[in-house]
Amino acid sequence: MKNSKMNPAKIVIATLTLSLVLASCGTPSVQEKAEDVKTHTFSNGETLNYRHVDGLIVSDDIIVGTEQEFPGMIDRYEEILVARKDPEAQNNKVSPQGVGIIKNCDINFFFTTCQDSRWKDGKVYYSVDNTFSQTEKQSIALALADWNLRVTGVKWIYQPSAPNRVAFTRETDPNACGHSSIGYKGGVQQLRLQCFKQGVIQHEMGHAVGLFHEQSRCDRDNFVTIQWANIKSGYSGNFNKACGNTVSDYGTYNYKSVMHYGAYGFSSNGKPTIVPKNGVALTDIGQREALDAGDISAINKMYAAGTVKYH
Numbered sequence: 333m334k335n336s337k338m339n340p341a342k343i344v345i346a347t348l349t350l351s352l353v354l355a356s357c358g359t360p361s362v363q364e365k366a367e368d369v370k371t372h373t374f375s376n377g378e379t380l381n382y383r384h385v386d387g388l389i390v391s392d393d394i395i396v397g398t399e400q401e402f403p404g405m406i407d408r409y410e411e412i413l414v415a416r417k418d419p420e421a422q423n424n425k426v427s428p429q430g431v432g433i434i435k436n437c438d439i440n441f442f443f444t445t446c447q448d449s450r451w452k453d454g455k456v457y458y459s460v461d462n463t464f465s466q467t468e469k470q471s472i473a474l475a476l477a478d479w480n481l482r483v484t485g486v487k488w489i490y491q492p493s494a495p496n497r498v499a500f501t502r503e504t505d506p507n508a509c510g511h512s513s514i515g516y517k518g519g520v521q522q523l524r525l526q527c528f529k530q531g532v533i534q535h536e537m538g539h540a541v542g543l544f545h546e547q548s549r550c551d552r553d554n555f556v557t558i559q560w561a562n563i564k565s566g567y568s569g570n571f572n573k574a575c576g577n578t579v580s581d582y583g584t585y586n587y588k589s590v591m592h593y594g595a596y597g598f599s600s601n602g603k604p605t606i607v608p609k610n611g612v613a614l615t616d617i618g619q620r621e622a623l624d625a626g627d628i629s630a631i632n633k634m635y636a637a638g639t640v641k642y643h
């Protein structure tokens with residue numbers, strides 16, 4: 333329903349997946365330089381905005397993969413796009429070895445295989461680099477403690493020797509507050525930070541467990557209007573919607589989500605890029621105080637919805 337109530341909501345990775353995404357850590361204090369941003373256009377017209385940071389490829393505050401992995405990721409996705417257009421191409425490539433049903437799995441650039449990107453049993457193991465100061469470590473510890481106190485479905489567990497874990501590391505990109513992958517990747521995945529407000533830390537933690545940006549919800553057009561003309565050149569891909577079989581909108585739209593962009597994210601001219609509907613004020617979106625009750629219920633729901641087995 334459309335209204336101005338701040339109901340729990342959110343978009344989340346469903347069982348298998350993830351899709352396009354992107355967006356900002358929402359903190360306007362750090363501006364990305366447009367000249368650093370590249371755009372890759374896939375053969376189906378989809379676009380991906382990205383930058384190089386410390387050997388990684390990032391798209392807004394989302395870590396796409398390493399520079400080494402990136403060309404292969406593009407090739408793999410292009411092969412899938414070709415096979416979709418021409419099923420024969422796929423048949424010629426792989427010798428048939430059986431017969432069976434196909435998986436109902438909507439492949440996208442970020443996830444070219446069907447896999448469950450949730451953390452097994454809702455347990456996220458983590459480590460914290462020693463490069464952080466005591467004060468910074470304390471901010472991270474407080475954000476973690478608040479999460480573990482309020483979120484029942486996903487717990488962060490300090491285990492620096494865990495082979496599959498989130499490593500809190502220092503963000504060195506002067507243009508970003510932080511970066512994170514979306515969901516479980518396997519191995520040591522970075523959660524990079526250089527802003528230590530609780531809401532910023534929990535925003536990146538939200539990505540790490542599988543949340544997309546709130547305004548990427550498939551139903552967002554009922555709740556906000558994207559002002560395309562005000563978006564900085566090269567950044568419109570950050571405002572893509574995440575729709576498809578592998579992504580779910582949970583609950584209703586939540587303007588108060590810690591995962592929501594601010595009204596002026598990626599503005600080229602000081603005018604809003606996202607205008608809320610339903611009488612909601614511009615200042616009522618994009619909070620970075622802490623996880624909202626709707627964020628918490630979305631995370632719990634995402635991890636309770638378990639028809640697909642974990643990775």
Ligand SMILES: [Zn+2]
Nearest residue numbers: 355356357393
């Ligand atoms: Zn983000």
